[in-house]
Amino acid sequence: MVFVAGRIVAAIPVLALVLIIVFLLVRAIPGDPAVVLLGPGATREQVAALRDQLRLDLPAPQQFLEYVAALARGDFGLSLKTGEPVLTEILLRLPATIELTLMAMLVAVVVGVPLGVICATRVNGPLDHLLRLVSLVGVSIPAFLLALLLQLVFASYLGWLPVSGRSSALVTEAPITGFAVLDAMLRVDCAGLQSALAHLVLPCAVLAAFLAATLGRYVRNSMLETLGEDFVRTARAKGMTRPRIIYVHALRNALLPAVTILGLKSAEMLGGAILTETIFAWPGIGRYMFEAIRNRDFPVIQGTTLVFALIYVMASLAVDLIHGALDPRVRRRML
Amino acid sequence: MRSMGGLVHFLRTNKMAGFGVALLASILIAVLVGPVLYEVSPTRLNILKRFAPPGPDFWLGTDSLGRDVLARLLHGGRVTLVVGCSVVALAFAFGVTIGMISGFAGGWLDWFIMRLADAMLSFPSLVLAIALAAAFGPSLENAMLAVAITLMPQFARMARGQAVSVSVKPYVDAAVTLGLPRRRILLRYVFANAVGPLMVQATLALGAAILQTASLGFLGLGAQPPAAEWGADVSINLDFARSAPWVALVPGTGILLTVMAFNLIGDGLAEWMDPRSRPMIG
Numbered sequence: 142m143v144f145v146a147g148r149i150v151a152a153i154p155v156l157a158l159v160l161i162i163v164f165l166l167v168r169a170i171p172g173d174p175a176v177v178l179l180g181p182g183a184t185r186e187q188v189a190a191l192r193d194q195l196r197l198d199l200p201a202p203q204q205f206l207e208y209v210a211a212l213a214r215g216d217f218g219l220s221l222k223t224g225e226p227v228l229t230e231i232l233l234r235l236p237a238t239i240e241l242t243l244m245a246m247l248v249a250v251v252v253g254v255p256l257g258v259i260c261a262t263r264v265n266g267p268l269d270h271l272l273r274l275v276s277l278v279g280v281s282i283p284a285f286l287l288a289l290l291l292q293l294v295f296a297s298y299l300g301w302l303p304v305s306g307r308s309s310a311l312v313t314e315a316p317i318t319g320f321a322v323l324d325a326m327l328r329v330d331c332a333g334l335q336s337a338l339a340h341l342v343l344p345c346a347v348l349a350a351f352l353a354a355t356l357g358r359y360v361r362n363s364m365l366e367t368l369g370e371d372f373v374r375t376a377r378a379k380g381m382t383r384p385r386i387i388y389v390h391a392l393r394n395a396l397l398p399a400v401t402i403l404g405l406k407s408a409e410m411l412g413g414a415i416l417t418e419t420i421f422a423w424p425g426i427g428r429y430m431f432e433a434i435r436n437r438d439f440p441v442i443q444g445t446t447l448v449f450a451l452i453y454v455m456a457s458l459a460v461d462l463i464h465g466a467l468d469p470r471v472r473r474r475m476l
Numbered sequence: 477m478r479s480m481g482g483l484v485h486f487l488r489t490n491k492m493a494g495f496g497v498a499l500l501a502s503i504l505i506a507v508l509v510g511p512v513l514y515e516v517s518p519t520r521l522n523i524l525k526r527f528a529p530p531g532p533d534f535w536l537g538t539d540s541l542g543r544d545v546l547a548r549l550l551h552g553g554r555v556t557l558v559v560g561c562s563v564v565a566l567a568f569a570f571g572v573t574i575g576m577i578s579g580f581a582g583g584w585l586d587w588f589i590m591r592l593a594d595a596m597l598s599f600p601s602l603v604l605a606i607a608l609a610a611a612f613g614p615s616l617e618n619a620m621l622a623v624a625i626t627l628m629p630q631f632a633r634m635a636r637g638q639a640v641s642v643s644v645k646p647y648v649d650a651a652v653t654l655g656l657p658r659r660r661i662l663l664r665y666v667f668a669n670a671v672g673p674l675m676v677q678a679t680l681a682l683g684a685a686i687l688q689t690a691s692l693g694f695l696g697l698g699a700q701p702p703a704a705e706w707g708a709d710v711s712i713n714l715d716f717a718r719s720a721p722w723v724a725l726v727p728g729t730g731i732l733l734t735v736m737a738f739n740l741i742g743d744g745l746a747e748w749m750d751p752r753s754r755p756m757i758g
Contacts, residue, residue, distance in 0.1 A: 161595075430606070
């Protein structure tokens with residue numbers, strides 16, 4: 142309990158600084174932000190209205206306090222492009238991003254962990270070299286290149302999967318939860334489910350590639366270290382079978398660092414979501430942020446950046462807590 | 477610190493790292509010598525020859541504006557390598573200096589700098605780079621600055637860790653007792669002992685810097701037309717990639733191979749410095 146409270150308290154100053162950084166984003170715009178954002182064709186009244194909305198006429202500390210107070214009320218400001226409340230727009234798009242990210246995490250774990258185990262149990266063999274090369278390509282390939290390759294092969298050439306977009310059922314039916322797969326299941330709509338899953342495959346593969354490759358590399362190294370430990374030698378001396386030693390004893394210990402990587406890199410994956418959602422026309426907050434960048438819609442850029450950071454901070458906190466629950470030594474070290 | 481002779485031997489015996497060095501050397505030769513031998517302008521438009529496929533006239537084809545893809549690949553490679561090195565040099569210089577001062581000074585300054593680093597590391601790195609680049613305005617220089625700022629906390633944290641562990645060593649105590657200036661102690665003792673792991677981190681960061689700057693270019697926040705830059709080249713040609721795949725695949729593959737070379741070398745260096753070490757990228 143003390144450990145949990147300690148971690149939460151430690152996150153408070155970091156959160157405060159995150160807010161300051163997001164607040165300063167608009168102030169980092171060279172010149173008068175209101176003039177720059179509205180462009181050369183803006184009238185004086187429009188500039189004055191925007192200065193008022195962004196509270197630019199107030200002293201900086203007061204601007205910041207008002208910004209935080211507004212955030213606490215759920216007021217993320219209004220989009221300069223559409224005039225809609227930013228938070229409403231973000232919440233509308235959040236399920237699409239969460240659905241994509243969760244599926245990508247699942248794929249990354251299902252691919253990455255066995256990849257690492259296979260490499261570690263066949264260390265320096267041909268399969269180890271091949272899989273290491275594959276994972277190296279996975280961490281080095283730009284998301285937009287992988288997306289393009291997959292679109293060319295599976296959508297344009299083979300015609301197996303849709304090039305972009307989200308489930309076609311979402312166009313005709315009103316969303317229940319906002320998660321296309323879940324909604325199709327709730328409606329017992331087989332065609333909708335098929336469409337939702339088909340649209341998920343390519344963006345999910347692109348987003349999962351980096352995480353699966355990273356996870357594979359960590360699990361491999363962690364497994365190699367664990368397989369050299371005394372308890373593994375003891376298990377072998379006791380006549381335990383090789384699969385039992387690898388999958389029951391070694392893997393359980395080796396997965397501990399992998400939990401940390403999974404948590405942090407999954408949150409990091411949100412950055413990749415901006416690229417993936419843009420390329421696949423996936424209507425999540427990543428694409429919303431991209432559109433805001435093109436329109437220089439700063440309240441939206443600030444709002445989406447803040448949401449991404451909050452998810453990241455919460456994921457880090459969750460990782461610490463899960464790590465602490467799994468390993469008592471971590472609890473002692475962090476206290 | 478391990479010897480340079482040992483490093484050469486290691487690179488010869490470690491196939492992956494050796495391959496990384498060979499790959500990087502090939503890329504360097506191609507982008508340095510290539511534009512001298514292949515004297516085609518990367519910005520020359522030829523509307524009549526749009527989307528010409530790879531062949532004897534245009535080795536890697538032409539793009540949507542009839543520009544030579546090979547010429548853009550070679551010139552864009554120069555930009556990418558200069559960008560990667562400049563970004564990491566900037567992040568290294570500021571990050572390491574701040575981290576060293578933080579670790580050596582201790583107290584409230586150390587606490588504040590490290591919380592600031594934590595806060596900056598609380599953003600997915602690409603998200604922070606995008607937000608900063610959007611604020612500074614779309615240009616290659618601003619994109620580089622944005623990526624350098626996002627990489628800085630990594631170096632600061634690492635340098636601070638090294639500074640804290642070195643500053644309690646007896647030889648540093650002795651230097652303080654002898655009255656050596658702080659700056660000299662930091663450079664002569666603290667930095668000299670921490671430089672090895674920091675260089676490994678810098679090599680791995682090169683791959684990340686190139687990927688991130690290319691991603692900003694892809695989103696329209698980096699190099700502006702008509703400049704040749706690999707990320708931006710993929711972006712402007714993306715809509716045509718289904719009918720003329722080479723226009724986007726060529727610059728994209730350039731990014732992949734360059735990042736892969738730096739990652740291979742970084743992994744190799746990490747293993748050489750500490751054989752028990754894990755790869756730090758990803």
